[in-house]
Amino acid sequence: MGLRIALYFHLLCVFSKAASKKGVKCGGILAPSSSGNISSPNFPGLYPYNVDCSWLIVVSEGSSVLLTFYHFELEYHQDCTYDYVKIYNGVSEDEGNLLGKFCGDSSPPQFSSSWNIMSIIFHSDRHVAHSGFLVGYRKDSCGGVLTGLSGVFFSPGYPHEYSNNAECSWTIQVSNRSVVTLVFLDFQLENNEGCNLTTSHCSTARHSNTGTSGITAGTSNHLTSSPRECQQVLKTISGNFTSPSYPNIYPNNMNCHWLVALPPGYRIKLFFPLMALEDQNSLSDSCDFDSVAVYDGSSETEVLLGRWCGAEQPPPLTSRTNKLLVVLNTDRNVAFKGFTATYMGVVPMNVSCTRTEFQIQISQRALPQLDRESVFLGTPSCSAQMTATSYKILARFISCGTAGQKRQNITMLVNTLYIDFSDGKQQSVQEYEVQCDAQRKVASVSIISPEDRIRMNELARLAEESKSLESVQRAEPEAHETSDIVFISVCVLAVILMLIAIVWLVLL
Ligand SMILES: *[C@@H]1O[C@H](CO)[C@@H](O)[C@H](O)[C@H]1NC(C)=O
Ligand SMILES: *[C@@H]1O[C@H](CO)[C@@H](O)[C@H](O)[C@H]1NC(C)=O
Ligand SMILES: *[C@@H]1O[C@H](CO)[C@@H](O)[C@H](O)[C@H]1NC(C)=O
Ligand SMILES: *[C@@H]1O[C@H](CO)[C@@H](O)[C@H](O)[C@H]1NC(C)=O
Ligand SMILES: *[C@@H]1O[C@H](CO)[C@@H](O)[C@H](O)[C@H]1NC(C)=O
Ligand SMILES: *[C@@H]1O[C@H](CO)[C@@H](O)[C@H](O)[C@H]1NC(C)=O
Numbered sequence: 001m002g003l004r005i006a007l008y009f010h011l012l013c014v015f016s017k018a019a020s021k022k023g024v025k026c027g028g029i030l031a032p033s034s035s036g037n038i039s040s041p042n043f044p045g046l047y048p049y050n051v052d053c054s055w056l057i058v059v060s061e062g063s064s065v066l067l068t069f070y071h072f073e074l075e076y077h078q079d080c081t082y083d084y085v086k087i088y089n090g091v092s093e094d095e096g097n098l099l100g101k102f103c104g105d106s107s108p109p110q111f112s113s114s115w116n117i118m119s120i121i122f123h124s125d126r127h128v129a130h131s132g133f134l135v136g137y138r139k140d141s142c143g144g145v146l147t148g149l150s151g152v153f154f155s156p157g158y159p160h161e162y163s164n165n166a167e168c169s170w171t172i173q174v175s176n177r178s179v180v181t182l183v184f185l186d187f188q189l190e191n192n193e194g195c196n197l198t199t200s201h202c203s204t205a206r207h208s209n210t211g212t213s214g215i216t217a218g219t220s221n222h223l224t225s226s227p228r229e230c231q232q233v234l235k236t237i238s239g240n241f242t243s244p245s246y247p248n249i250y251p252n253n254m255n256c257h258w259l260v261a262l263p264p265g266y267r268i269k270l271f272f273p274l275m276a277l278e279d280q281n282s283l284s285d286s287c288d289f290d291s292v293a294v295y296d297g298s299s300e301t302e303v304l305l306g307r308w309c310g311a312e313q314p315p316p317l318t319s320r321t322n323k324l325l326v327v328l329n330t331d332r333n334v335a336f337k338g339f340t341a342t343y344m345g346v347v348p349m350n351v352s353c354t355r356t357e358f359q360i361q362i363s364q365r366a367l368p369q370l371d372r373e374s375v376f377l378g379t380p381s382c383s384a385q386m387t388a389t390s391y392k393i394l395a396r397f398i399s400c401g402t403a404g405q406k407r408q409n410i411t412m413l414v415n416t417l418y419i420d421f422s423d424g425k426q427q428s429v430q431e432y433e434v435q436c437d438a439q440r441k442v443a444s445v446s447i448i449s450p451e452d453r454i455r456m457n458e459l460a461r462l463a464e465e466s467k468s469l470e471s472v473q474r475a476e477p478e479a480h481e482t483s484d485i486v487f488i489s490v491c492v493l494a495v496i497l498m499l500i501a502i503v504w505l506v507l508l
Contacts, residue, residue, distance in 0.1 A: 026053035026122070032139050037070075040122055040132025044071070047083075047132040053122040054092060059139040065118040067111045071134040075124075076104035083124045085133060087111055089252070092119040096252040096335025112140060114153070114253055115332060230256035230328075237262065237345040237421050238428060243328055243338025250290075250338040256328040258341070259298055265366035266345040268319040269447060270294065270326070272308075273458040276337040278330075279310040292339055295325040318346065340458075344430065346447050347419060353436035353443040358402070360384075360393040360417060360434065367391065367419070374420040377434070378402065393417075397438070413438055416448070 026041045038055055040047040057065050067087065075083040080103035087108060090097035097119075102108045111118070120135065153170055230244050241258050243250045260268050278290040287309035296303040296319050308314050317324075326341060349362040362375065362384070375384040375391045378401035384391035395402065395415070402415040413436040421428040431448040 024048050024051045024053075026051060027055050030055060030057045030137070032057065032059060032137065035136060035138040037134060037136050038120065039071075039134040043132045043134055045131065046129040047122075047124055049124055049126050049129060051122070051124050055120045056091065057118045057120075057137050059116045061116050063116055064140045065113040065116070066138045066140040067108075067118065067120075068136045068138070069107045069110075069133060070136060071131070072102070072107035073105050073130045073132065074103045075128045075130060080104075082128070083130075084122075086121040086123075088119040088121070089113050090115065090117050090119065090333055092121050094252070094333050094335065096249055096330070097333065098251075230254060232258050234258060234260045234343070235262065237266075238343060238430070240340065240342045241326075242340045246338045246340065248337070249335040250328075250330055252330050252332050252335055254328060254330045258326040260324045260326075260343050261298065262322045262345045263366070264322055265348055265363065266322045267348065268322065268324045268343055269346050269449065270317045270319075270324060270341060270343045271449065272314045272339055272341050274337075274340045274462065275308060275313050276311055277309045277339065278334045278336055289334065290330040290336070291328075293327045293329070295327070296320055298323040298325055300325065300327065344447065344449055347430070347432075349417075349432075349445060351434050351443045351445040353413070353438065353441060355438050355441065357394055357396045358413075358415065358434060358436060358443065360391075360395075362391045364390055370419070370421070375418070377417050378415045397436075407435075410437055410439070412436065417445070 024041050030036065030038075041051060041053065042048060059065055072085075074080075074085065077083075080101050082103070084101050084103045085108065086092065086101045087099045088094070088097040089099050089111075090113070099111055100108060118137075122133075232241065234241065239260075244254060244256065245251065260270070262268060272292070275292070277287075277292065280286055281288040287307050289309065291307050291309045292314075293300075293307040294305040294314070294317055296305050302325070303320075305317050306314055322345075324343070328339075347362060347366050349360060349366075351361075352359045358377065360377065364386075367375070370391075372384045372386050372391060373380065375393070376382050377393050377395050382393065382395055382400035384393045386392075397413050400415060402413050404411050405414045406412075415434050417432040417434050419430045419432070421430065432445050433448050434443065434445045436443045
């Protein structure tokens with residue numbers, strides 16, 4: 001009872017707060033057992049100016065929410081900045097749940113949540129009103145239109161047995177540039193001869209991670225969050241990739257794979273110039289929510305090089321072979337900006353030195369299409385010779401721009417080896433620093449990455465950004481304080497009115 005009264009007070013305060021801000025009452029929390037309709041205030045008349053409505057639809061765990069628009073007519077703007085409807089796969093405080101922002105008269109498509117919560121936000125500005133919208137919502141226990149970028153759906157009741165007479169159909173809708181990959185994680189159905197293999201699968205066997213099939217899906221260009229590819233195989237000698245939607249926040253509920261697969265012989269060096277994911281779970285001190293994992297090979301069964309989250313910056317990573325897998329997992333809520341990654345193929349080479357010269361040898365297998373002029377030490381005139389199996393450079397220290405440098409008391413002979421992969425379309429030159437300790441006749445080589453410099457710049461820029469962010473955050477609380485005072489006064493007033501009512505009832 002006490003709890004119920006407390007809840008009542010709380011709701012009263014919440015609504016007083018909402019009502020105190022705007023003159024129009026709209027929005028609310030809906031917990032439908034079947035279905036209902038939501039419309040903009042005053043529908044089908046013109047909606048009022050300056051309103052913000054928020055509906056939260058919650059159905060029982062295991063079900064989903066299906067939205068169908070019957071009418072849609074809002075003020076048009078190219079980016080829907082004036083009047084709009086926003087739809088969230090979850091709570092609206094979390095922009096990572098945003099499924100789309102809509103205005104004008106192009107009605108949103110059917111939406112289905114990938115879990116049991118969905119939100120709708122309606123906003124109108126000070127000018128121009130239209131008739132608004134009417135949307136039907138329905139609790140869906142099976143089937144639906146799936147519009148998230150990735151997600152998981154189950155047969156009804158999973159992992160328990162599904163009911164008899166169930167007929168469920170799921171439609172997966174993505175932007176017309178994307179390909180849908182369907183992976184069955186668990187599969188147990190009654191075997192039946194009528195079951196058609198081209199459109200469905202039935203079997204009593206238990207599959208695990210099998211049955212990957214690519215299906216091209218229909219169009220849905222209304223989705224504002226349609227990102228770049230999230231499943232990618234990268235084959236260029238060096239390249240960049242980012243979390244989906246970067247530099248905007250990444251979507252929730254993602255499982256993305258980037259496989260860097262270079263020709264045999266290469267190793268891969270990977271950097272993360274920027275990392276901004278949800279923080280680790282403070283209870284377990286591990287990256288349970290959103291994370292980036294890197295595997296030393298082509299699958300998640302290979303050696304894990306590390307798993308990162310929050311703002312923790314991974315160190316530069318180098319693969320043992322010519323393949324490296326990066327996996328991004330995001331959970332149902334809280335999204336951040338994501339990450340940027342840059343990689344380069346490292347050419348394996350043998351570098352040695354005598355007291356007078358460098359000897360550099362690179363297997364031809366590692367550099368299939370390059371001519372010998374593309375491999376040179378210091379200056380283009382010191383290019384490689386071709387032998388039957390390798391590129392070879394013999395360069396005396398007095399030539400090719402080799403210079404002495406003092407490193408920890410020892411004079412090292414240092415030069416730069418260039419490998420020019422540029423083609424007509426793209427400029428791409430790798431640089432390797434080669435060093436020789438001529439006293440001990442010991443040589444070494446390491447790749448110089450422009451990305452290293454970019455990384456430093458990026459870090460500097462980030463530091464700059466976080467400074468300006470701090471000042472914004474410092475400015476904010478004051479604004480909150482006044483509204484909180486109003487809010488608290490409204491609550492106190494509500495409590496006093498309540499007490500008067502109770503006293504009055506008791507006296508009667
Ligand atoms: C919702 O609106 C549609 C379209 O006007 C109507 O057909 C339907 O019966 C309404 N549903 C409910 C539950 O009122
Ligand atoms: C995707 O849809 C848009 C708008 O309908 C269209 O202009 C574009 O050509 C389509 N792209 C492909 C690859 O079908
Ligand atoms: C199975 O698919 C084939 C070809 O699409 C079709 O001709 C056949 O009628 C289907 N069978 C059933 C049981 O749906
Ligand atoms: C990677 O990104 C950096 C910085 O934006 C750029 O300078 C570089 O050329 C990119 N590399 C490739 C291979 O796209
Ligand atoms: C480097 O030297 C080792 C040992 O001498 C040899 O087995 C290997 O093939 C050489 N690699 C290249 C790229 O020349
Ligand atoms: C550098 O040389 C000085 C004097 O010759 C010596 O004391 C010092 O230990 C040397 N440092 C290193 C790192 O070798």
